[in-house]
Amino acid sequence: MTIPFNKPHLTGKEAHYMYQAVYNGKLSGNGEFTKRCQQFFEERYGFRKCLLTTSGTDALEMCAMLCDLQAGDEVIVPSYTFVSTALAFLREGAKVVFADSMQRNPNLDAETLESLITPRTRVIVPVHYAGVACDMDAIMSVAEKHNLLVVEDAAQAIDSYYISRKSKVESRKPLGGIGHLAAFSFHETKNITAGGEGGLLVVNDERFVRRAEIIWEKGTNRAEFFRGEVNKYGWVDTGSSFLPAEINAAFLWAQLENLDEIQTKRKQLWNRYYELLKPLADKGFFSLPDIPDYASNNAHMFYLVLPNLEKRTALIRHLKENDVLAVFHYLSLHSSAYYVNKHDGRELPNCDRYADTLVRFPMYFDLTLEDVNYVCSIIKEC
Ligand SMILES: *Cc1c(COP(=O)(O)O)cnc(C)c1O
Numbered sequence: 001m002t003i004p005f006n007k008p009h010l011t012g013k014e015a016h017y018m019y020q021a022v023y024n025g026k027l028s029g030n031g032e033f034t035k036r037c038q039q040f041f042e043e044r045y046g047f048r049k050c051l052l053t054t055s056g057t058d059a060l061e062m063c064a065m066l067c068d069l070q071a072g073d074e075v076i077v078p079s080y081t082f083v084s085t086a087l088a089f090l091r092e093g094a095k096v097v098f099a100d101s102m103q104r105n106p107n108l109d110a111e112t113l114e115s116l117i118t119p120r121t122r123v124i125v126p127v128h129y130a131g132v133a134c135d136m137d138a139i140m141s142v143a144e145k146h147n148l149l150v151v152e153d154a155a156q157a158i159d160s161y162y163i164s165r166k167s168k169v170e171s172r173k174p175l176g177g178i179g180h181l182a183a184f185s186f187h188e189t190k191n192i193t194a195g196g197e198g199g200l201l202v203v204n205d206e207r208f209v210r211r212a213e214i215i216w217e218k219g220t221n222r223a224e225f226f227r228g229e230v231n232k233y234g235w236v237d238t239g240s241s242f243l244p245a246e247i248n249a250a251f252l253w254a255q256l257e258n259l260d261e262i263q264t265k266r267k268q269l270w271n272r273y274y275e276l277l278k279p280l281a282d283k284g285f286f287s288l289p290d291i292p293d294y295a296s297n298n299a300h301m302f303y304l305v306l307p308n309l310e311k312r313t314a315l316i317r318h319l320k321e322n323d324v325l326a327v328f329h330y331l332s333l334h335s336s337a338y339y340v341n342k343h344d345g346r347e348l349p350n351c352d353r354y355a356d357t358l359v360r361f362p363m364y365f366d367l368t369l370e371d372v373n374y375v376c377s378i379i380k381e382c
Pocket of ligand 1: 055056057058081082084085127153155156184185186187197198199
């Protein structure tokens with residue numbers, strides 16, 4: 001039997017809550033389950049305002065709209081990321097300036113960040129790759145110095161933390177709660193899902209709260225009307241239909257109720273991979289995932305970095321022959337067909353290296369420790 005790369009997990013309560021949502025007779029968005037999910041995030045992580053969206057991409061598009069960009073404004077985005085991170089800002093007329101990854105892991109390199117800033121720079125978009133934090137103290141201080149907005153792409157980063165040591169006091173900050181705005185994804189490949197597709201917009205800066213609700217509700221002040229704050233509602237701004245139907249929120253609620261159990265199991269699997277592969281990494285066959293001392297691990301992904309493309313291709317092929325599906329990840333966005341002619345020609349060598357050499361292994365709730373033992377034995381054999 002093949003071990004797939006990903007398999008969505010069902011907690012068992014999804015259909016029950018979806019039935020409840022249907023039976024309540026309130027099917028459209030912003031009902032009871034939507035409110036419950038949003039409140040969950042606001043209370044558990046202290047996020048100022050949360051709005052469920054139909055995808056992580058939509059949450060990023062809302063972020064980009066809230067940044068209120070003018071044509072020619074520049075937005076700094078890592079090149080090693082999913083298309084949506086860049087596309088959301090490009091659609092708003094911004095010029096995307098691609099940043100390289102760090103040497104040690106695929107995250108945006110905070111040390112070279114300042115060299116990319118021009119008088120037109122407006123936004124920095126750190127992506128917490130594999131749920132591992134970017135160096136947020138460094139990024140936020142660059143942003144403050146140049147008066148820039150920070151939008152966290154926390155699509156992979158649910159229940160993960162940045163450990164700040166500012167002025168020698170250690171504090172844990174949840175990812176998605178540090179930048180002015182943030183986006184999470186509940187796509188079926190993420191740690192929890194809203195039934196296939198889903199996302200969350202997080203607003204941490206009070207200035208954006210009201211406008212976020214309006215953009216979410218097709219440019220109307222409908223949310224204020226339902227709270228009784230205004231006596232009629234109408235068209236007041238730009239927007240779109242970003243809110244998911246209640247059955248998706250009901251599905252997500254079943255997953256949120258089990259978040260701790262899901263996270264515990266995923267970390268167990270991740271740690272087993274790490275322990276079994278460490279001896280081979282010590283011998284120099286590949287490098288293990290890097291988790292800096294300022295980051296936590298949410299076990300979104302287990303990956304290795306191979307010495308070159310040929311070795312990675314051989315490993316993926318060998319695993320496939322033994323019924324294990326391992327996959328590579330992003331291709332550099334700065335050299336994509338759509339962007340290559342718009343890119344300023346800078347080389348981004350770390351990004352290109354991860355595009356060629358990073359490989360991801362099966363990681364999902366229903367995977368067993370025995371499965372991980374088997375995958376690691378095949379890697380060893382190769
Ligand atoms: C998954 C993902 C997205 C997009 O989320 P969707 O819910 O699939 O739209 C954006 N950025 C990153 C880094 C992701 O991993």
